[in-house]
Amino acid sequence: MGEKVTSLDVARRAGVSQSAVSRVFTPGASASKKTVDKVRRAAAELGYRPNILARAMVSGKSRIIGLVVAYLENYFYPEVVEKLSKSLQEQGYHVLIFMASQTAGNIDDVVEEILDYQVDGIVAASVAMGSELSDRCRSAGVPVVLFNRTQDDDRLSAVTSDNVTGGRKVAEYLVAGGHRKIGYIAGWEGASTQRDREFGLRVGLQMAGRSLHAREVGDFRLPRAQEAARRMFAGPDRPDAVFAANDHMAFAVMDVLRFELGLSVPGDVSVVGYDDVPIAAWPAYDLTTVRQSADRMVAETVSILMDLIENPKAEPRRIAIDAPLKERGSARKPQRQRP
């Protein structure tokens, strides 16, 4: 206990200076093979490992990335956390996680806390950032990338899927499938993903000369989505198709339709989601959905972050990954085969 070994201890045992030890443990530094050997041996014998915090203090690089995430109930995010962590680990970085409470104002406090840890970068997943906050990050020289969300501030990098096109594809697919009464379960209206998906849906509908038959707000949350589905199907003129702004809500909608209202999916009503989380492929749902590749979004995020960290004057980037529709069993298929 407390047998804390420092670089000075190693230096003494190896018969070299502290600087030499430092160089041996610094990737690009110059040291003779002889020194390297002596130092490595001494370090191994002593069980020495560099103190990252001390290194961070002097070098100004902590190799910590702050990840702000609001809710892990939507199973798209656990996948993101896992992939982001792994990918960053491969780059020699680690993720410090900050759960933003649902409460609106808290995100600002959270970012201040993150900055206190001298992070090298911030990934804000599914949260919006006040402009004062992004100013603070900018002046602190800490790059921020918005994940699965965009903001007007174009000095902020952002990675999303192409939500507008994704929404439009759903409209086209549903129309091609012969649906005439298309309902939409909206996500939380403050989210750009919600707005973009809905916009795409409406554009697609309009291009086909149609319009939305019904609309309810599910807020991206399970109970709200259930209520939204109940309201939407309460009247006599029920939809024959529903697009839910994400898979998470689509599952809830399907279950209300099937188990509460006794409707058949897709017999009576087609259901389409957005995200393609793993559960969408489970046979109990077999959900037709828009595929949003966590892999590709994470890869872009890491790439942007690394660029911005290495080159502080690099331009912020905004990426929208293409989002193809994944056909499964929860929505009636267009009759393409019979021309």
Place this chain on the structure above:
Amino acid sequence: MGEKVTSLDVARRAGVSQSAVSRVFTPGASASKKTVDKVRRAAAELGYRPNILARAMVSGKSRIIGLVVAYLENYFYPEVVEKLSKSLQEQGYHVLIFMASQTAGNIDDVVEEILDYQVDGIVAASVAMGSELSDRCRSAGVPVVLFNRTQDDDRLSAVTSDNVTGGRKVAEYLVAGGHRKIGYIAGWEGASTQRDREFGLRVGLQMAGRSLHAREVGDFRLPRAQEAARRMFAGPDRPDAVFAANDHMAFAVMDVLRFELGLSVPGDVSVVGYDDVPIAAWPAYDLTTVRQSADRMVAETVSILMDLIENPKAEPRRIAIDAPLKERGSARKPQRQRP
């Protein structure tokens, strides 16, 4: 950019010493109201925030907890990550996340990396730790708590649910439900949770004068669990009940039974899981399962960690939270009503 404000800047502006500034920002320290006011004002004007890394270096407390987690596909873990982060945040700590690759040996490297960050404690969720490793942590004075796993080494703290009793309850419930051919889908055999749940099941069966009818290994993974279910139901003498070592596998088993084999659940076969993840309550599964409270497990974990951090000579603790059976629709119910 780079307008890095230090405690010395604040001190100068407030007309006090650096020590005074430090004291104002240190919870228990003594400072006159006058000094506090001057310093707070100067700090606010300058936008000063203490550098946590610098503080960590001198104080020896980083207020970072390392969390090692192996896989987030089992939706018990995202819940844990979220709750643990929030709870720790409330205590002024933050979570540095480390994804342990599936590869066996890697966990050791990961722990070394964690230690490099001078964490104040480690939570190892669903991973085992070599004894050399736990020795290193001990000698570094870093407390470790195993989460949802136990090890022989009783100098390690561990938080689990009462897996043995949980398994036994499943046996009793299934027997009471009139099942005669009970199959078990095992998790990864290296996991204590797997061993304990199976042991409990076997004990319960034996106490009722029964024994296991079939057993296949699902490794806690989706595809393996599916294969296990297929094998188990391939022969003529199929089980009338299946206990899967966790919910995640139980979902896969249910889907194979229902959608591949055309069996009715619970009409033809009852299915029981373990964990009670949120999806278990979704009507598409309505899974009878053993409830393992993430809330309580997290609370215990945080409590142990805080104790161990504050008092390094505190004894390690091993907690097994009680795990009640949650009755739902996927398993035939015992006929209690008619005596």
Place this chain on the structure above:
DNA sequence: CTGAAAGCGCTTACAG
């Protein structure tokens, strides 16, 4: 209560 000084464990110019 308050300040001057030393030091946490490293890295980084600067000479050699």
Place this chain on the structure above:
DNA sequence: CTGAAAGCGCTTACAG
């Protein structure tokens, strides 16, 4: 290539 020295931004005894 290598070492001595300074310094990263704080906190912590130690005097006062």
